[in-house]
Amino acid sequence: xxERVTLDHPKEKISKQHLTEEWVxxxxxxxxxxxxxxxxxxxxxxxxxxxxxxxxxxxxxWEFISGLRWQPDAKPPIFGxxxxxxxxxxxxxxxxxxxxxxxxxxxxxxxxxxxxYGRRYLQPVIELLAGIPSVVYxxxxxxxxxxxxxxTFPGQxxxxxxxxxxxxxxxxxxxxxxATDALSALPGGLKEGSYALGATRxxxxxxxxxxxxxxALMTGVVLGISRAFGEALxxxxxxxxxxxxxxxLFDSTSTLTxxxxxxxxxTVMNSPHNNALWSLALILMLMTFVFVFIVxxxxxxxxx
Amino acid sequence: xxxxxxxxxTLVLSITLAACGxxxxxxxxxxxxTPNNSQGSTNTGGNNTPETEPPAAELEGxxxxxxxxxxxxxxxxxxxxxxxxxxxxxxxxxAGGSGTGLTQVSEGQSDIGxxxxxxxxxxxDDEAPKAAELVDHQIAVVAMAAxxxxxxxxxxxxxxxxxxxxxxxxxNWSEVGGIDQEIVIVNRPSSSGTRKTFESYALGEAxxxxxxxxxEESSGNVRKLIxxxxxxxxYLALSYLDDSITALSYDGIEPTEENxxxxxxxxxxxxxxxxxxxxxxxxxxFLDFMLSDEVQTNDVVELGYIPASAMTIVRDVEGNxxxx
Numbered sequence: 001x002x003e004r005v006t007l008d009h010p011k012e013k014i015s016k017q018h019l020t021e022e023w024v025x026x027x028x029x030x031x032x033x034x035x036x037x038x039x040x041x042x043x044x045x046x047x048x049x050x051x052x053x054x055x056x057x058x059x060x061x062w063e064f065i066s067g068l069r070w071q072p073d074a075k076p077p078i079f080g081x082x083x084x085x086x087x088x089x090x091x092x093x094x095x096x097x098x099x100x101x102x103x104x105x106x107x108x109x110x111x112x113x114x115x116x117y118g119r120r121y122l123q124p125v126i127e128l129l130a131g132i133p134s135v136v137y138x139x140x141x142x143x144x145x146x147x148x149x150x151x152t153f154p155g156q157x158x159x160x161x162x163x164x165x166x167x168x169x170x171x172x173x174x175x176x177x178x179a180t181d182a183l184s185a186l187p188g189g190l191k192e193g194s195y196a197l198g199a200t201r202x203x204x205x206x207x208x209x210x211x212x213x214x215x216a217l218m219t220g221v222v223l224g225i226s227r228a229f230g231e232a233l234x235x236x237x238x239x240x241x242x243x244x245x246x247x248x249l250f251d252s253t254s255t256l257t258x259x260x261x262x263x264x265x266x267t268v269m270n271s272p273h274n275n276a277l278w279s280l281a282l283i284l285m286l287m288t289f290v291f292v293f294i295v296x297x298x299x300x301x302x303x304x
Numbered sequence: 305x306x307x308x309x310x311x312x313x314t315l316v317l318s319i320t321l322a323a324c325g326x327x328x329x330x331x332x333x334x335x336x337x338t339p340n341n342s343q344g345s346t347n348t349g350g351n352n353t354p355e356t357e358p359p360a361a362e363l364e365g366x367x368x369x370x371x372x373x374x375x376x377x378x379x380x381x382x383x384x385x386x387x388x389x390x391x392x393x394x395x396x397x398x399a400g401g402s403g404t405g406l407t408q409v410s411e412g413q414s415d416i417g418x419x420x421x422x423x424x425x426x427x428x429d430d431e432a433p434k435a436a437e438l439v440d441h442q443i444a445v446v447a448m449a450a451x452x453x454x455x456x457x458x459x460x461x462x463x464x465x466x467x468x469x470x471x472x473x474x475x476n477w478s479e480v481g482g483i484d485q486e487i488v489i490v491n492r493p494s495s496s497g498t499r500k501t502f503e504s505y506a507l508g509e510a511x512x513x514x515x516x517x518x519x520e521e522s523s524g525n526v527r528k529l530i531x532x533x534x535x536x537x538x539y540l541a542l543s544y545l546d547d548s549i550t551a552l553s554y555d556g557i558e559p560t561e562e563n564x565x566x567x568x569x570x571x572x573x574x575x576x577x578x579x580x581x582x583x584x585x586x587x588x589x590f591l592d593f594m595l596s597d598e599v600q601t602n603d604v605v606e607l608g609y610i611p612a613s614a615m616t617i618v619r620d621v622e623g624n625x626x627x628x
Contacts, residue, residue, distance in 0.1 A: 073494050073510060142525065147532060156488050156533050158518055241493065241519035252518050262521050265373070265401020266495035268426050268434075269411075273495060274403070 044285070051282030054079065054275045064279060070243040070259075072273035079276045083245045085283065087255040090160060091235060092228035095167035096175075100221050102168075103175030104210075111183040112205055123180065130173035138237030141166040146238055155250030158240035163255070166234050171224035178220030182213040215301040222298065226291035230284065232257035256284045364392035365586050371398075371405020371418030372497065374523070374541070375575050378444065379418060379594075381603040386593050395590060402426065402497050409578050410434045415587050417578040420446065421497035422621045438578040443594045444609035446541050447572040448502060449551040449559035451527075453536045458482040460553040463508060469537060470511040477535060489517045490529050490538035496521060501573040502539045504623060506554060539571075543608020561610055567617040567625060574619075575609065 055061050059079055067080020106126060110118030145165050150157030186209060194204040210217070240252025241262060260277050267274040369379055376399035383395035400408075402419040406426050409417030417438070419426070427435035450466060452458065456477050461469070468474040469487055478484045492499035494513060503510050513519070518533075520526045523544045530536040531548035542559060545551050551559055554571060563569035577594065579587055593599060600611040619625045 071494075071513070142528065150533065155516075156518060156536075158529075237525065240517075242515060242517045243513050243519075244515040247515065251516050262493040262519065263495040265404045266493070266497065267401075267403040268431065269403075269407040271403075271426075271428070271431060 047278065047281050047285055050275065050278035052279075053270075054272070054279040057272070057275070059276075059279075064276075065283075068245060072263075072267075072276060077272050077276075079272075079279075081256075081276075081280055081283065083243055084254050084256045084259050084280060086245055087160070087163075087239070087253045088229055088257070088284075088287075091163040091167055091239070091255055092225045094160070094164035095171055095228045096221050096225045098164065098168035099172045099175050099224060100217075103172055103220065103224075104179055104217060106172075106176045107179035107183050108205060108209070110180050112201070112209065123176075126173050126176045128173075129169065134170065134231060134234040135237075137166050137170055138234035141234060141238040149250060153250045155248065156240070156252065157250065158238055158252050159248075159250045160239070160246050160253055161249040163235045163239040166238055167228040167231060170231060170234065171228050174224045174227055175220040178223065179213075179217050182216030182220070183209060185216075186213060215298050219295055219298045222291055222294050226288060226295075229287060229291065230257065232261045236261050256280050260284075363390045363586055363589055366394045366396065367416065367587055367590055368396045368414040369398070369405075369416035369418055369577070370400055370408045370414040371416075372402045372420045372575070373399035374420055374446075374498075375418045378575070378603060378607050378609065379577075381607070382594050382599045383590075385598065385603075386590055389593075390589075393586065393590075403495065406438070406578065409580055410438060412580060415579065415583070416590075419497070419576045419578060420573055421500055422574075422576065423578055424621045425500060437580055439580075439582060441577045441579065441583075441591050441594075442574040442612050443577055443591075444575040444600075444604050444612050445564065445572050445615055446543075446575055446609050447559060447561070447564040447569065448498065448506075448539050448541050449545065449571065450502075450506065450537065450539050450554065451530055451545065451549045451551050452538075453530055453532075453534060454548070454550045456482045456485065456535060456537075456550070458552070459550060460556055462555050463506065466554075467507045467509070467511070470507055472512075472514045485535040488533050488536045489514065490526055490533070490536050491517050491519050492526075492539075493519050493521055497573070498523075498539070498541070502571065505573075506539070506571045541608060561614075564610055565614045565616055567627075572610070574612070 054064065064079055064081055065085065066082050067078065068082055069078045069080045070083065071078040106118075106122060110122055141162060145162050146157035148157070149155070149159075149162055153161075190208055190212065191204055194208045195201075199207065235255055236258035239255060239258055241254050241258055242252040243254050243259065244252075246253035260280055263273065264277050267277065367383075369383070376397055380397045383397050387393055387395055398414075402421055403426060405414070405417035406419055406423050407417075408414040410423075410427075417423075423435040423438045423440070424432070427433075450461060458477070458481055461480060465474065465480045469480070470489065470491075474480060475487050476484065477487055491511075491513070492502075518529060520529060523540055526538050527540055527544050527546070527549060530538045530540075540549070540551075542551075542561070553559065554569060557563055557569050559569055559571070564572050577591060579591075582588075583591060595612065600613055604611050616628050617625050618628055
């Protein structure tokens with residue numbers, strides 16, 4: 001009798017314990033999810049409500065996006081954000097154009113050519129780049145890249161080119177890491193088949209490896225572009241910040257982020273200028289959504 | 305079914321969360337100020353004066369000062385000293401820009417709004433009534449000078465010449481007596497208080513943004529760029545002047561502290577600490593401390609400002625100068 005009771009008791013206890021565990025886990029997960037969703041929704045709502053105010057107060061959406069003049073202090077103020085939109089796109093795409101070949105080559109080196117040394121030494125070094133604070137990039141850009149461009153090319157050194165170069169170094173780790181993962185996930189059979197047919201290593205790399213992993217490589221590039229698109233501080237330090245379309249690669253211009261960081265703190269809430277900055281933030285956010293969709297679309301094509 | 309429920313829940317939550325934000329910070333400062341006030345008034349006629357006599361020891365609470373990042377080091381220094389003297393007081397200083405400071409003090413989110421520009425110049429048109437609610441406390445003066453790259457070869461510019469340069473009408477230094485070198489303008493963003501001050505008191509009118517112009521907010525970067533870029537011109541607070549750049553005289557008057565205090569050199573601005581309405585006892589005590597000799601002759605001077613007390617003239621929002 002006694003023994004049975006002592007045997008039964010722990011069993012019940014254990015099942016009860018499991019039940020509470022189950023519930024604690026469930027509630028905890030739900031709470032986390034709710035907090036997460038609320039945060040995301042409130043952020044989107046906040047930026048959208050602020051950003052749309054400009055358009056409710058008589059600024060034409062099309063004029064805002066396509067206008068070339070940005071004169072928040074004029075009477076009446078003129079808000080044309082095209083120079084900033086152009087600046088953001090051109091710096092991030094140029095940065096990707098510089099960083100993508102470098103990143104792909106580094107990835108090929110690390111997976112195909114010298115996996116042992118590449119993985120052991122090169123990868124940590126490139127990943128280290130991701131951990132450097134952006135203000136350091138900005139300052140290095142201002143101290144090294146800007147004087148170099150100033151001495152070598154016409155202009156003051158600050159501008160599109162300086163911004164693109166700084167950004168390209170910043171997005172290198174993103175592109176390299178994703179490319180390395182994609183290349184090493186490639187089934188060995190494909191490469192072996194290629195070698196068996198008598199292809200050289202280089203032929204295998206650019207006829208088999210690169211085309212097969214192309215969507216995955218592009219995912220890295222798009223993620224890099226979206227990181228460059230959202231980067232504020234480093235770009236702001238080297239791009240010059242004139243609110244105009246640049247006349248050359250070495251001419252001072254602005255990006256969406258640089259204009260927001262420069263003026264947000266200096267303007268008072270609800271002033272037309274401040275609202276216009278929120279509208280820029282809204283454009284920035286919408287563009288980030290677009291990048292996320294492109295990445296999702298590319299990922300669906302990645303299945304080898 | 306579950307999805308729609310989730311959506312509704314998040315919407316409700318986000319709305320309630322949004323509704324209860326804000327307005328929490330001020331109450332600490334003001335609430336704690338008032339009990340002290342009433343205690344003081346009941347005791348003035350009573351007998352037990354010895355116990356409540358030292359008023360400094362009674363201060364308790366929290367002060368939040370938000371605003372101009374240029375002013376933050378000064379206010380922080382003073383705040384640390386103030387907290388050392390009054391153990392129960394916490395003074396929080398946040399740098400977020402003059403606009404942020406004025407917005408937050410006007411909405412009651414902070415006790416003090418630091419600004420390097422008059423509130424009337426920030427709150428314009430529809431927002432003008434907000435400036436009227438704010439009480440100005442001028443704690444220091446910052447003077448600025450037009451500065452150029454040393455190789456340009458000039459040390460004085462008139463108001464008319466400066467205006468021509470910043471309007472883009474003069475584009476080569478040889479036109480104003482310097483070497484044959486293209487002028488590169490290192491300006492501030494149009495929202496900057498430093499730029500407003502420079503435009504109001506040096507140029508006399510607002511200057512347009514020009515294509516190719518460099519715009520930088522941080523004074524350190526402005527100095528670095530002017531020092532390195534051939535033909536560069538910009539403007540800096542006097543505390544940032546060093547050998548890498550040349551400070552220009554303005555209409556023949558040198559940018560010195562003496563010329564600022566006696567009113568001869570016009571390019572300067574007050575550093576304001578705004579409160580919404582009259583400050584509480586606690587905030588008033590801190591503002592008095594800012595204006596005390598301990599801060600004015602030490603921290604203010606060390607950080608490159610000119611003490612408000614040293615000024616022999618007073619200037620109002622419109623720029624009218626009167627003798628003190």
